[in-house]
Amino acid sequence: MHRAILYRLTYLAAAMSLGHHLDHLIRHNAVGWPLTDQVNAFTMSLVVYPVIATGLLAYRAGRVGPGFWALVSGGGAVFVSAVHFGPAAVEPPELILGHYQPPILGWLAFGWLVSFVAVLAITSVYETRQWAEQRQTRRAARPATGAETAR
Amino acid sequence: MTATTPAGGQPAVRPQPSGAAAATGLGGAVLLVGTRIGLWLGVQLGLAGLLVLAGVTATGGQALDRVAGWWMVYGALVDLGTLGVIAWLLGRDGSAYRRLLGPPTTAWQVTLGAGGVLAASVPAVVFSAELTSAIYGDATAPMLAVVDVPPLASIFSVLVVPLLAELAEPVAYLGVVLPRLEARLGRPWLAATIVVLVWAAEHALFPLLVSGGRLDLEFAAYRVGSVLPYLATWTALYYALGRRLLPIMAARWVFNGGTALALALGLVE
Numbered sequence: 001m002h003r004a005i006l007y008r009l010t011y012l013a014a015a016m017s018l019g020h021h022l023d024h025l026i027r028h029n030a031v032g033w034p035l036t037d038q039v040n041a042f043t044m045s046l047v048v049y050p051v052i053a054t055g056l057l058a059y060r061a062g063r064v065g066p067g068f069w070a071l072v073s074g075g076g077a078v079f080v081s082a083v084h085f086g087p088a089a090v091e092p093p094e095l096i097l098g099h100y101q102p103p104i105l106g107w108l109a110f111g112w113l114v115s116f117v118a119v120l121a122i123t124s125v126y127e128t129r130q131w132a133e134q135r136q137t138r139r140a141a142r143p144a145t146g147a148e149t150a151r
Numbered sequence: 152m153t154a155t156t157p158a159g160g161q162p163a164v165r166p167q168p169s170g171a172a173a174a175t176g177l178g179g180a181v182l183l184v185g186t187r188i189g190l191w192l193g194v195q196l197g198l199a200g201l202l203v204l205a206g207v208t209a210t211g212g213q214a215l216d217r218v219a220g221w222w223m224v225y226g227a228l229v230d231l232g233t234l235g236v237i238a239w240l241l242g243r244d245g246s247a248y249r250r251l252l253g254p255p256t257t258a259w260q261v262t263l264g265a266g267g268v269l270a271a272s273v274p275a276v277v278f279s280a281e282l283t284s285a286i287y288g289d290a291t292a293p294m295l296a297v298v299d300v301p302p303l304a305s306i307f308s309v310l311v312v313p314l315l316a317e318l319a320e321p322v323a324y325l326g327v328v329l330p331r332l333e334a335r336l337g338r339p340w341l342a343a344t345i346v347v348l349v350w351a352a353e354h355a356l357f358p359l360l361v362s363g364g365r366l367d368l369e370f371a372a373y374r375v376g377s378v379l380p381y382l383a384t385w386t387a388l389y390y391a392l393g394r395r396l397l398p399i400m401a402a403r404w405v406f407n408g409g410t411a412l413a414l415a416l417g418l419v420e
Contacts, residue, residue, distance in 0.1 A: 077270075085277045093281050110281065114274040118384050121271035126391035128267070 009123045016116040023109045027099045030091040066130035074124035180328040190229040191356040212361035219358035220299035223308040230319035251326030253395040264398025275380035305415035313408035317400040
């Protein structure tokens with residue numbers, strides 16, 4: 001059940017990330033390599049796709065758990081927030097809202113970005129909770145196992 | 152509460168909707184929401200009517216605008232009414248208020264969870280701020296700009312109202328209405344969507360402002376649009392936290408109490 005939810009949240013976040021990169025392509029501002037020669041935040045953000053693909057393979061193989069996903073989604077939320085909402089934002093909301101005609105499209109793109117960051121943050125909270133519960137379960141199981149071994 | 156406690160004393164987190172089996176069913180949820188809406192409208196229209204009758208203001212519109220300055224204070228009446236209905240529903244169902252708050256939550260879980268809730272609310276804050284500046288420019292959002300109360304009422308709105316609001320509002324929508332809707336509809340996502348929309352729509356009713364002699368519907372729509380991302384985020388977090396309400400209540404208290412404090416100190420221009 002929890003694995004299914006985790007997969008669904010990961011696919012949702014990946015789809016929203018893809019949608020936001022599409023928004024960059026349409027606006028054609030704040031883009032970098034491979035669309036231009038400049039290496040910038042846009043270029044760095046593309047790293048997320050190999051990270052997700054590798055993470056999914058490692059998760060299926062049991063190499064990583066919810067803690068890994070909590071860090072990936074939490075890190076993603078912090079990165080996207082810093083780039084778009086932070087005091088030193090390189091791509092503040094005006095760059096999205098002011099580059100669409102009619103303006104409602106700008107609001108849709110901005111609403112998408114806000115939802116994307118919210119999904120990342122909520123996913124991180126969910127996975128952190130899973131991680132903590134997993135650790136609690138392991139800790140609770142350890143003394144019981146030890147007692148049986150002692151017998 | 153349906154969480155079981157395995158060896159080791161830790162609650163297994165497989166919580167079920169806390170009020171799903173409530174005998175009062177969906178009728179209780181409708182009564183609760185209806186009470187809140189009725190109280191918001193009743194208190195504001197009643198006070199405005201009194202001002203007109205007493206000759207303090209000449210028109211109903213002026214009276215409503217004057218009453219609006221006190222909305223952060225009389226909100227306490229709405230929350231007290233809500234708590235009354237919740238207590239009545241709990242009495243009929245033979246349940247307890249604590250059960251509405253979800254599985255047992257330790258102090259550090261509440262603190263950590265509240266931090267997570269506040270962090271996850273940042274996108275909603277940004278959206279709301281952008282919407283405010285798109286509609287009202289550099290001016291303060293009207294629901295904050297209209298607040299005009301004497302110091303004693305300010306103290307009440309900082310110390311008492313935010314606490315009452317947290318004991319009533321999220322508990323009503325997430326602890327009482329949502330589980331009953333889930334039980335009726337069988338689809339949690341649909342129930343959550345309805346709760347978020349109704350919860351947001353309630354915000355259109357306070358404060359009631361007048362523009363050009365008519366109710367300011369643009370402001371009402373703005374109110375709904377600006378709170379929608381917050382409510383959607385908090386409802387999603389309610390599920391993400393295993394239906395634990397306390398972290399959400401704590402974060403909201405910090406948020407709403409902070410806003411009331413900033414207003415009382417004159418930090419909001």
